[in-house]
Amino acid sequence: MNEILFKFAAPQRFYPLAGRMIPFFAVLAVLFGAAGLWLGLAVAPIDAQQGEGYRIIFVHVPAAWMSMFIYLVMAFWAGIGLAFNTRLSGMMTTALAPTGALFAFLSLWTGALWGKPMWGAWWVWDARLTSSLILLFLYIGFIALQAAIDDPRRADKAGAVLLLVGVINVPIIYFSVQWWNTLHQTGSVSLTKSPTMAAVMFWGMLLMALAFWMYSIAMALMRARCIMLERERHTEWVKNLLGTTPHATRG
Amino acid sequence: MLEVLNLECVRGERRLFAGLEFRMDSGEALHVQGRNGSGKTSLLRILCGLSTPAAGEVRWRGRHIARAPVEFRESLCYLGHKNAIKEELTPLENLLVSTRLAEEAMEGEGAQEALSALAAVGLSGYEDLPCKYLSQGQKRRVALARLVHERRALWVLDEPFVALDTAAVEWLSGLIGAHLGRGGLTVLTTHQEVRIPGAAMRALQLS
Amino acid sequence: MTGPVIGAVVSRDLKLAMRRRADIVSVLFFFIIVATLFPLGIGPEPEILRRLAPGVLWIGALLATILSLPRLFADDYQDGTLEQLALSPQPLALSVLGKVIAHWLVSGLPLALLTPLLGLQFDLDPEILGVLALSVLVGTPALSGVGAIGAALTLGVRGGGVLLSLLVLPLYIPVLIFGAGAVDAASSGLGTGVYFSILGALTLAGVFFAPWAAAAALRIALE
Numbered sequence: 001m002n003e004i005l006f007k008f009a010a011p012q013r014f015y016p017l018a019g020r021m022i023p024f025f026a027v028l029a030v031l032f033g034a035a036g037l038w039l040g041l042a043v044a045p046i047d048a049q050q051g052e053g054y055r056i057i058f059v060h061v062p063a064a065w066m067s068m069f070i071y072l073v074m075a076f077w078a079g080i081g082l083a084f085n086t087r088l089s090g091m092m093t094t095a096l097a098p099t100g101a102l103f104a105f106l107s108l109w110t111g112a113l114w115g116k117p118m119w120g121a122w123w124v125w126d127a128r129l130t131s132s133l134i135l136l137f138l139y140i141g142f143i144a145l146q147a148a149i150d151d152p153r154r155a156d157k158a159g160a161v162l163l164l165v166g167v168i169n170v171p172i173i174y175f176s177v178q179w180w181n182t183l184h185q186t187g188s189v190s191l192t193k194s195p196t197m198a199a200v201m202f203w204g205m206l207l208m209a210l211a212f213w214m215y216s217i218a219m220a221l222m223r224a225r226c227i228m229l230e231r232e233r234h235t236e237w238v239k240n241l242l243g244t245t246p247h248a249t250r251g
Numbered sequence: 252m253l254e255v256l257n258l259e260c261v262r263g264e265r266r267l268f269a270g271l272e273f274r275m276d277s278g279e280a281l282h283v284q285g286r287n288g289s290g291k292t293s294l295l296r297i298l299c300g301l302s303t304p305a306a307g308e309v310r311w312r313g314r315h316i317a318r319a320p321v322e323f324r325e326s327l328c329y330l331g332h333k334n335a336i337k338e339e340l341t342p343l344e345n346l347l348v349s350t351r352l353a354e355e356a357m358e359g360e361g362a363q364e365a366l367s368a369l370a371a372v373g374l375s376g377y378e379d380l381p382c383k384y385l386s387q388g389q390k391r392r393v394a395l396a397r398l399v400h401e402r403r404a405l406w407v408l409d410e411p412f413v414a415l416d417t418a419a420v421e422w423l424s425g426l427i428g429a430h431l432g433r434g435g436l437t438v439l440t441t442h443q444e445v446r447i448p449g450a451a452m453r454a455l456q457l458s
Numbered sequence: 459m460t461g462p463v464i465g466a467v468v469s470r471d472l473k474l475a476m477r478r479r480a481d482i483v484s485v486l487f488f489f490i491i492v493a494t495l496f497p498l499g500i501g502p503e504p505e506i507l508r509r510l511a512p513g514v515l516w517i518g519a520l521l522a523t524i525l526s527l528p529r530l531f532a533d534d535y536q537d538g539t540l541e542q543l544a545l546s547p548q549p550l551a552l553s554v555l556g557k558v559i560a561h562w563l564v565s566g567l568p569l570a571l572l573t574p575l576l577g578l579q580f581d582l583d584p585e586i587l588g589v590l591a592l593s594v595l596v597g598t599p600a601l602s603g604v605g606a607i608g609a610a611l612t613l614g615v616r617g618g619g620v621l622l623s624l625l626v627l628p629l630y631i632p633v634l635i636f637g638a639g640a641v642d643a644a645s646s647g648l649g650t651g652v653y654f655s656i657l658g659a660l661t662l663a664g665v666f667f668a669p670w671a672a673a674a675a676l677r678i679a680l681e
Contacts, residue, residue: 299545301681302681320547324545324547329542329545331541333536333537333538333541334538335537335538335542336537336539337474337537338537339473339474340470348466348470349539349542351462351463352467352470352543352546353542353546353547381477
């Protein structure tokens, strides 16, 4: 197990492997996305109460799922990084963070777009929206911490500790927000509690979630490749790969 | 006692040293030499276990220092660039606090020993003056009093002679000599010409 | 064997704090000023102030705690004593626990003692004042504990103070919700038992787990 992990965790092995995988995931992202949007926008029936506006859930719900899931994946890489001291894990957490933040933002934005016609306000202190906002704060904190530390090794480790602390806290925060929300009932209609969840809606959301998955993997791999080249620009394999002097590898 | 195997240190993008190996036995001293920025302090911090090397390992009594940290730290006294003393506390308080943090509590007789350690570094009469009123050299002596007081086997000293006057330099050389005579080990860096009485110092050149 | 090192750190930090009393006092004054600004910004209607008091005073306490956190390890880092703590045969987490306790004694405890006084400005009833002070007393150790992680992560990092708030404030949300919630429940005549149990659980978790994470972060900062 360790041997396999370390074999592919070495950047010089991972770099070409990632390069071959990116097109595959990108194509899948487009296919799943097209199918999901077709189901969601064209096939799924109009909601009796919410009209056409509800169709935003085909973006909103998968985005909210992804934002939480990516945080878990980052925490997983952080744990691996601290336990085995692999270079790759820090690169992966750094590469995943912007995508996770993007999805957290997307779920907030689509939530607001949906809220305007439903609640008559762009923002309502709904438990889900509030939790998404806090998750976005956690992503921003992680990105800011990594940006503030110059030494990549220290940035990776400090980020990993923050992620592990964060991942323990996320359930506590979600629970508190839930508690707080039930106390101060705003009488909101929950996005996902549509009266009848038709099978076609479920499939639409699932396909969109898969599309976001594939997109996240492709983006994370692309970003990880850039980070690898930048961090390892003084090593032999990068120089051989690019066939240039180290100065040309910037950018 | 102290073994260094295939040690490599990378700072930022520079490799300071690689493939460094040596071993030291009881009663030996090592003088780490090299230009500014050649990695002397980095090496000392790796020896203490404060930094992790890019490759290689440090062993104390045959065991990797990261695997047996308590055993190693119980034998280590590290004196860095910074004196590790609190300006607001008096020399006596500083010494007592640092030993209490390092070992089991020893009230009562501890204070007596601490006073004699301070007397040994020439700070009699200054025990109860907050350290911010002391000169640089005197602050360095407060830090050095830990060596006398804690009686560890391995001394790792980063520029211990800085800010000391001639008499104090001689006194410290004597202290190190006596430590080696008792079977202790010393790793130090210094830019000064120093002779340790009664001991041969090996030199390690970092380029 | 664990007692002495914690006690040694606590007594050292308290001694240092007593010789630099100005630091403690300025944090407390910050809290007083923030609490005073709210009625000036909102208006003096007692009805509204009474409604806002728990949240306002709790947020004031959070901000005052945040303000005092950057110094938690910075001085020890600068003068080299942090290296010595890290090289002590005792677990670094225990030293951190000692520092957290000392931090609470000079920040959380005085804040808790001050809140009833500031609560008077917000026209709170005596029994509500008691609940408020108790909630701050029970909740602030968690703030010191979790804050220590943030302080350790941002040690020696540029823009450390602002970054620290960015990292730590989201993690303070549960304490804020249950702390202010306890006072809210008391003012609407509901039981506060659940709130105090959860607040106590958060504090226990914060004080006993956070030092290990903070110690790991300190070792990273010292590399």
